[in-house]
Amino acid sequence: xxxxxxxxxxxxxxxxxxxxxxxxxxxxxxxxxxxxxxxxxxxxxxxxxxxxxxxxxxxxxxxxxxxxxxxxxxxxxxxxxxxxxxxxxxxxxxxxxxxxxxxxxxxxxxxxxxxxxxxxxxxxxxxxxxxxxxxxxxxxxxxxxxxxxxxxxxxxxxxxxxxxxxxxxxxxxxxxxxxxxxxxxxxxxxxxxxxxxxxxxx
Amino acid sequence: xxxxxxxxxxxxxxxxxxxxxxxxxxxxxxxxxxxxxxxxxxxxxxxxxxxxxxxxxxxxxxxxxxxxxxxxxxxxxxxxxxxxxxxxxxxxxxxxxxxxxxxxxxxxxxxxxxxxxxxxxxxxxxxxxxxxxxxxxxxxxxxxxxxxxxxxxxxxxxxxxxxxxxxxxxxxxxxxxxxxxxxxxxxxxxxxxxxxxxxxxxxxxxxxxxxxxxxxxxxxxxxxxxxxxxxxxxxxxxxxxxxxxxxxxxxxxxxxxxxxxxxxxxxxxxxxxxxxxxxxxxxxxxxxxxxxxxxxxxxxxxxxxxxxxxxxxx
Amino acid sequence: xxxxxxxxxxxxxxxxxxxxxxxxxxxxxxxxxxxxxxxxxxxxxxxxxxxxxxxxxxxxxxxxxxxxxxxxxxxxxxxxxxxxxxxxxxxxxxxxxxxxxxxxxxxxxxxxxxxxxxxxxxxxxxxxxxxxxxxxxxxxxxxxxxxxxxxxxxxxxxxxxxxxxxxxxxxxxxxxxxxxxxxxxxxxxxxxxxxxxxxxxxxxxxxxxxxxxxxxxxxxxxxxxxxxxxxxxxxxxxxxxxxxxxxxxxxxxxxxxxxxxxxxxxxxxxxxxxxxxxxxxxxxxxxxxxxxxxxxxxxxxxxxxxxxxxxxxxxxxxxxxxxxxxxxxxxxxxxxxxxxxxxxxxxxxxxxxxxxxxxxxxxxxxxxxxxxxxxxxxxxxxxxxxxxxxxxxxxxxxxxxxxxxxxxxxxxxxxxxxxxxxxxxxxxxxxxxxx
Ligand code: NA
Ligand code: NA
Numbered sequence: 001x002x003x004x005x006x007x008x009x010x011x012x013x014x015x016x017x018x019x020x021x022x023x024x025x026x027x028x029x030x031x032x033x034x035x036x037x038x039x040x041x042x043x044x045x046x047x048x049x050x051x052x053x054x055x056x057x058x059x060x061x062x063x064x065x066x067x068x069x070x071x072x073x074x075x076x077x078x079x080x081x082x083x084x085x086x087x088x089x090x091x092x093x094x095x096x097x098x099x100x101x102x103x104x105x106x107x108x109x110x111x112x113x114x115x116x117x118x119x120x121x122x123x124x125x126x127x128x129x130x131x132x133x134x135x136x137x138x139x140x141x142x143x144x145x146x147x148x149x150x151x152x153x154x155x156x157x158x159x160x161x162x163x164x165x166x167x168x169x170x171x172x173x174x175x176x177x178x179x180x181x182x183x184x185x186x187x188x189x190x191x192x193x194x195x196x197x198x199x200x201x202x
Numbered sequence: 203x204x205x206x207x208x209x210x211x212x213x214x215x216x217x218x219x220x221x222x223x224x225x226x227x228x229x230x231x232x233x234x235x236x237x238x239x240x241x242x243x244x245x246x247x248x249x250x251x252x253x254x255x256x257x258x259x260x261x262x263x264x265x266x267x268x269x270x271x272x273x274x275x276x277x278x279x280x281x282x283x284x285x286x287x288x289x290x291x292x293x294x295x296x297x298x299x300x301x302x303x304x305x306x307x308x309x310x311x312x313x314x315x316x317x318x319x320x321x322x323x324x325x326x327x328x329x330x331x332x333x334x335x336x337x338x339x340x341x342x343x344x345x346x347x348x349x350x351x352x353x354x355x356x357x358x359x360x361x362x363x364x365x366x367x368x369x370x371x372x373x374x375x376x377x378x379x380x381x382x383x384x385x386x387x388x389x390x391x392x393x394x395x396x397x398x399x400x401x402x403x404x405x406x407x408x409x410x411x412x413x414x415x416x417x418x419x420x421x422x423x424x425x426x427x428x429x430x431x432x433x434x435x436x437x438x439x440x441x442x443x444x445x446x447x448x449x450x451x452x453x454x455x456x457x458x459x460x461x462x463x464x465x466x467x468x469x470x471x472x473x474x475x476x477x478x479x480x481x482x483x484x485x486x487x488x489x490x491x492x493x494x495x496x497x498x499x500x501x502x503x504x505x506x507x508x509x510x511x512x513x514x515x516x
Numbered sequence: 517x518x519x520x521x522x523x524x525x526x527x528x529x530x531x532x533x534x535x536x537x538x539x540x541x542x543x544x545x546x547x548x549x550x551x552x553x554x555x556x557x558x559x560x561x562x563x564x565x566x567x568x569x570x571x572x573x574x575x576x577x578x579x580x581x582x583x584x585x586x587x588x589x590x591x592x593x594x595x596x597x598x599x600x601x602x603x604x605x606x607x608x609x610x611x612x613x614x615x616x617x618x619x620x621x622x623x624x625x626x627x628x629x630x631x632x633x634x635x636x637x638x639x640x641x642x643x644x645x646x647x648x649x650x651x652x653x654x655x656x657x658x659x660x661x662x663x664x665x666x667x668x669x670x671x672x673x674x675x676x677x678x679x680x681x682x683x684x685x686x687x688x689x690x691x692x693x694x695x696x697x698x699x700x701x702x703x704x705x706x707x708x709x710x711x712x713x714x715x716x717x718x719x720x721x722x723x724x725x726x727x728x729x730x731x732x733x734x735x736x737x738x739x740x741x742x743x744x745x746x747x748x749x750x751x752x753x754x755x756x757x758x759x760x761x762x763x764x765x766x767x768x769x770x771x772x773x774x775x776x777x778x779x780x781x782x783x784x785x786x787x788x789x790x791x792x793x794x795x796x797x798x799x800x801x802x803x804x805x806x807x808x809x810x811x812x813x814x815x816x817x818x819x820x821x822x823x824x825x826x827x828x829x830x831x832x833x834x835x836x837x838x839x840x841x842x843x844x845x846x847x848x849x850x851x852x853x854x855x856x857x858x859x860x861x862x863x864x865x866x867x868x869x870x871x872x873x874x875x876x877x878x879x880x881x882x883x884x885x886x887x888x889x890x891x892x893x894x895x896x897x898x899x900x901x902x903x904x905x906x907x908x909x910x911x912x913x914x915x916x917x918x919x920x921x922x923x924x925x926x927x928x929x930x931x932x933x934x935x936x937x938x939x940x941x942x943x944x945x946x947x948x949x950x951x
Contacts, residue, residue, distance in 0.1 A: 016795040017788045020583070027580070027766040031759065040356075040377050042366060048762075049575050052583070056574045056806070059799025069540035069800055072852050074896040076538035091539045098547045102810075106567025113264050113324075113564065118283045120361050121378075126283075133567050159538055216817075255816040261572050270561035380577070383760065386691065389948075390757025 005065070005146055012062045012139070019055040023048060043121040050119075050129045057136035064095065064143045067160040076159055084158030085151055092148035096141055103137025212245030212441065215433070217273040218256040218265075226463055227275060227332050227425065228252050230456035234448055241444045246437075248273070266430050267325045273429045275332065279362045281426055284326075285319050289497045290506045291331075294368050294490045297422035298514045300333045304457050305513055307331035307424065308450055312509045315502075320428075327431045329449050332456050334399060334423030335464055339372070341395030342388060344414025345479040349373035349489045358384050358396040364497060369397065371493045372420065372486060381406070388412050399423060400467040401460075409471050415478045418486055519556045523818040526552040527811065541857050542800075546570075546807035552814045566810045573809025574802050577762055579684060582677045583798035584765030588772045589631040590794045594786065595776030597743045598640040601626040604740035607733045609709075614716035615725040616652055617659065618709055620645040621666040625705040628670020630746045632677040634892060638667035638900045642907040653721045656910060657918040664904030664915060665922035666708040668889040671855065672701030672882065675750055675768070678855050678889075680761065681805065682881040685812070685863040690761040691754045692878050695944035700882045700933045704889075707929040711922050742775055755947065801856055808860035815864055825869040835873040839934055842866050843887055847927075850891020854899065858888050875937075878950070882940040886933045890926055893919060 030044035063069055076087045107130060115127030150156035215235075221227050228250055235248030256262055256271055259280045265271040278292035290296065291313075297303040306312055307330050317328035339346055339357065346352055352373035359365040361378040369376035377393060387393040388411040395412055397420070403409060427449075437445060472478070498504045530548030535541065546566070554562040592598065605622035612618045620641060627637040642663040649659035671678045674694035683690045716723035728736070750768050753759035759767060776782030782790075815821060828838055846866075849858050863884060870880050892900040895916060905915045933939060944950050 013792055014788075016799075017791045020587070020791045020795050023580070023583070024587075024766060024769060027584070027763060028770065031763045031766065035758065040375075042361075042376075042378055045378075045577050046361070048580060049577055052580050053571060053574045055583070055795060056799055056802035059795045060803045063796055063799050063803075066796075068796065069542055069803065070854060070857075071538045071540045072535045072897055073538040074852070075536050087537050090537055091543075094534060094537075094539050094547055095543050098543050098550070101563055102546060102550055102566040102570065106563035106565075107571075109268070109564040110264075110567050110571065113268060116284075116323075120279075120283070120363060130567075130571060133571060251816065256813065257569070257572065261568055264568060265561070265565060268561055268564045270557050270565045382687075382689075386689070386757050392757045 001146060001149070005143075008139070008142070009062070009065055012058060012065070016055060016059050016062055019051055019058065023051045023055060026051060046119060046121055050122075050124075053129065054132045057132045058139075061136045061139040061143065064140045067147060071160075073159050081158065085154070086158070088151040088156070088158030089148055092144045092151065096144040096148070099137045099140040099144060103140065104134045107131075107133025107137055212242060212247075212437075213272075213433075214247040214249050215272040215429075216256075217248050217250045217275070217427075218254075218262040218271050219250050219252050219275045220254045220259055221252060221275075223252050225252075226456055226459035229459060230332070230452050231275075231427075233455065234452035237448045237451070238445065241448065242441050246441060246445065263324075263326065263428060266428055267320075269325075269430055269432070271430075272433055273329075273427060276426050276428050277334075278424055278426065279360060279364075281320075281328070281428075282362070282364075284324060285316075287316055287319070287500070287503050287506065289364060290503050291316075291424055291510070292364060292421075293494050293497055293507075294364075294420045295487055295494060296507065296510055297424075299419075300335065300422060300457055300461065302514050303331070303333055303422050303424060304453065306510050308453060309513070312506070312513065316506065321431045325431045326428050327434050329427045329429055330453050332425045332427065332453060333460055334425055335401060335460055336419040337397050337399050337421045337423055338403075338415050339374070339395060339397045339418045339420070340403060340408065340412045340415040340476075342391075342412045342414070343394065344416065345477065346395075346414065346416040346418075346481065347479060348482045348485050352395075355394040356392070358387065358393050364493070367493050367496065368420065368490065371489050372418070373489065384408065385411060397421075399464070400471060401463050404467040404470055409474050409476050413476050415471065415476055416481050417478060418481050419483075420486060420490065518823075520818040520820050520823045523552040523556050523814050524820050524823065526555060527814065527820075535852075541853070542803040542807045545804075545811055545857070545861070549807065549811040549814050552818075553810070556814065556818055565813060569810040569813050570806035573806045576684065577760070578680065578690060579802070579805065581675075581680050581690070581762040581765040582801060583794060584762065584769050585632045585675050585677055585680075586798045586801075587791070587794040588765065588768040589633050589636050590790045591769065591772035591776055591782065592631055592743075593636060593640055594782050594790060595772055596779045596781040597630070597772070597775065598623075598627060599644065600740045600743050601630075602641060602644055603736045604744070607728050607736050610726055610728050612713075613723040613725050614712050616645065616649045616654065617662045617712045617715075617722065620649070620659070620662050621705055621708045621712065624663070624666040625669050625673060625701070626740075626744070628667075628673040628701065630675075630743060630750075631670060632675045632680075634668040634671045634889070635899050635903050637670045638663055638904045639907055641667070642904050646908050652724055655719075655722070655918070656908060657914045658715070658719075658722065660904055660908035660910055660915045661918035661922055662708065662712060663908070664893050664901050665711075665919060665926065666705060667900050667904065668892050669701050669704040669708070671889050671892075672697045672704055672885060674698070674701075675761075675765070676885075677801070678859065678885050679881060681801070681856050682859050682863060682885060684805070685808075685860055686867055686877050686881060688877050688881060689949065692944045692949040693881050694751065694754065694761075695947055695949055696878050696882055696940040697885075698943055699939040700886050700929075703929050703932065703939065704886070704926065707925045708922060711925050715921070742778075746771055804857045804860060808857065811861065812864045821865050821868050824865055825872065828869055829872070835870075835875075836935075838873070839870065839875070839883075842870070843883070843930065843934060846884060846887035847890060850888045851894045852897045853888075853891065854897070855885065855888035855892065858891070859884060876941060876950075878944065879937045879940045883930075883934050886930050890923070890930065893923065 026044050026048045030041050033039055033041040110130040111127045114130055117126040119126055151158055231250050239247040259276045262271055262274040263276050263280055266274050278288055281288040320326040349372055355374045356377045357369045357374040358379045359369050359376045366376040384396050498507055527548050531544050534544035550566045553565055602623045605626055606619045609618040609622050623641045624637050674697045676697055679693040679697055680690055683693050750764045753764040754761050867880055892898050905912045
């Protein structure tokens with residue numbers, strides 16, 4: 001299962017990179033077409049919006065793979081390791097039901113309802129765009145089951161690794177693209193590199 | 203589906219509207235609910251959710267079909283995406299004026315087939331229409347009297363193929379943009395003009411940034427009221443008769459309110475320095491004829507168009 | 517029972533319980549909203565409403581500015597812009613007593629004026645400034661507190677992702693909000709500078725200043741010009757209407773790329789990683805946006821905002837008291853919640869209330885953002901505080917003590933922001949952006 005997850009992570013990472021790059025290009029084209037060519041593009045804003053929805057949904061799935069979505073965990077961290085494991089399993093169950101009801105079931109219903117509804121200016125239908133919901137939902141469900149299993153058998157901590165406790169440890173799921181700690185957001189790259197690792201012990 | 207299940211006993215119908223509580227549509231639809239409650243002894247009522255709080259039109263239509271919301275006001279553009287033939291009533295020059303439009307949309311013999319066309323596939327019935335008035339082109343620099351005067355001018359249109367083709371045919375450079383951005387774009391010169399009815403022109407304060415209004419009346423706007431088909435069919439025969447009678451009364455009342463609002467808007471616009479001018483109607487009609495042809499692709503669309511035009515001649 | 521009360525209880529209890537269980541905030545909000553919806557309109561319509569709200573909540577051209585500004589921020593950190601801004605700040609305030617601390621504040625403000633993320637600012641500026649202050653004999657907790665307290669100014673000074681999120685839930689113009697952000701953002705920075713000033717009075721060791729030779733000063737400022745030009749391009753582009761905010765954000769991305777390439781700090785093989793990091797950060801925000809769109813639908817449908825506003829207005833009729841009450845709630849919420857989810861959750865509840873007594877929605881945007889920014893420097897959940905302490909190599913608790921005077925002063929500044937609307941509205945008014 002771990003090997004499968006690694007492959008999936010890599011594919012998902014490159015999908016996000018490609019969608020983001022396309023997004024930059026499409027909006028750049030929108031500016032160019034209006035300001036430079038004087039012939040405003042009629043499709044770019046719609047196309048950019050759908051690319052953005054896809055990027056957000058698949059990016060969301062990627063972050064679930066890393067257990068990186070923001071949680072308020074200061075209460076749970078006070079609990080013992082066994083209780084934390086229970087909390088971790090519960091969390092994955094809640095994620096699983098969210099993905100199942102809202103993204104997969106609701107998404108499939110959305111795909112059905114809008115399959116033949118045209119998008120003005122683009123050769124796609126709304127339903128085709130809605131496909132991102134059930135697909136990303138299925139991915140999130142897979143990741144939830146994966147973490148659920150790993151937490152249950154004790155191979156993952158009940159709560160995700162906390163950067164305040166484990167400074168310098170990488171939590172990125174994708175070795176191909178070594179990245180800084182995701183929970184810090186932008187800005188921790190080269191500036192906080194290893195050279196400035198805080199002297200935790202004093 | 204929970205509270206939305208109608209078992210013939212009635213319910214308070216949740217109606218989604220994209221306008222504010224002062225708009226003629228809100229007033230007419232709220233009164234529709236009051237009259238309905240009165241005549242069905244409170245079995246049926248309508249509660250209008252204004253300001254798009256339940257979602258934008260395109261999304262709310264899906265919710266109506268799926269039963270989460272009972273009724274919604276939707277623009278022609280939204281329904282076109284479900285059935286091409288709604289384009290026919292959204293074409294430039296198809297209606298002469300509000301009265302002609304009202305007569306057509308309340309005439310089952312002409313529009314009955316179109317209005318029930320989404321029942322099987324989408325579980326949606328179109329009850330009828332609410333006029334959105336004649337649309338004019340307005341510009342920062344003017345006056346615009348003939349199609350040539352629009353050459354090179356960037357005119358905002360809704361994001362719809364018909365509207366884009368329409369402004370191109372009328373001579374302008376069509377610039378699709380969302381409604382809320384138009385004011386700033388006119389102010390900064392990103393746009394040279396826009397097209398809309400006088401009521402929106404004033405409520406969006408476009409009179410501050412585009413002072414020339416050409417009475418092109420190229421299009422008579424139309425919103426539709428759609429309803430969940432299952433709910434409508436669940437009504438007792440007696441209640442349904444009342445429902446339909448009151449609906450027709452509401453759409454007529456709405457047209458009256460609309461005309462009053464338009465007169466007020468025109469007066470306020472003139473007061474604020476907007477200059478209205480007449481245009482060479484024949485020249486614009488001629489320019490727009492190819493657009494009409496382009497969107498009448500099927501025999502049934504052409505037939506509907508001919509019926510609508512016939513009503514204008516009578 | 518009234519659907520407003522049923523839905524309200526499910527939302528409140530569901531979200532609270534799941535948050536305590538450390539379920540991600542977005543999932544807690546999403547699943548609770550779905551359950552509330554299922555109870556009010558039935559499970560089958562509820563699954564579709566939920567998925568559709570999520571989809572359309574993200575499907576917005578204005579929101580698209582957020583991933584672009586995040587990407588621009590990533591590029592800025594890689595591209596050597598932070599260092600140049602710090603040098604420029606030093607030239608500007610180097611002669612004031614406590615110059616290193618003042619430089620830290622100004623550098624955070626400058627960084628904030630080209631980027632939208634306070635956490636990035638605290639990390640980038642703190643990493644460079646901390647060691648310098650240490651060698652001058654500053655108390656480490658104090659210098660960390662200076663960095664932590666001043667970093668959130670960047671969330672108020674445009675460009676600001678937080679204000680873009682607010683514009684979405686409040687239907688206000690991004691351009692207007694951006695202009696309104698300068699007043700409170702500068703007030704935030706000046707408040708920190710004032711605290712530093714009083715501190716130097718009592719701690720001579722932290723009062724040192726230095727004179728920068730004119731030639732060096734000019735050269736340093738010139739070196740920062742290309743970085744600061746971003747303000748002109750982004751804000752100028754939006755104000756003149758040449759770009760929409762989203763387009764200006766993509767221009768910022770291209771500009772950072774160009775600068776990074778010119779400074780030879782960004783190379784092509786790094787781009788995939790940068791894109792992925794930015795995608796991840798924006799996905800976290802977008803999931804929150806998506807689920808809170810479900811929640812606001814449930815709330816609108818069951819008329820919860822009306823219920824809350826009726827009960828609040830039943831408590832007192834004094835607008836000032838209600839506004840103070842709201843500030844207290846927001847400060848409390850901010851202690852454990854990030855600004856973005858809190859804005860998404862509380863704007864639909866509070867904005868209709870304050871609107872009834874004439875608070876401008878743009879002004880309220882700055883009030884809510886300012887109060888929630890204060891939460892980013894408070895425990896138990898405060899991203900800027902955590903990152904600031906981390907780059908200083910200190911435990912959070914020791915920074916907190918040094919933060920107290922800054923926090924107290926910023927509370928006073930919040931009262932000014934709340935009760936002096938001109939501070940926010942003057943600039944957009946002068947620029948003709950208000951109705
Ligand atoms: Na900023
Ligand atoms: Na906090």
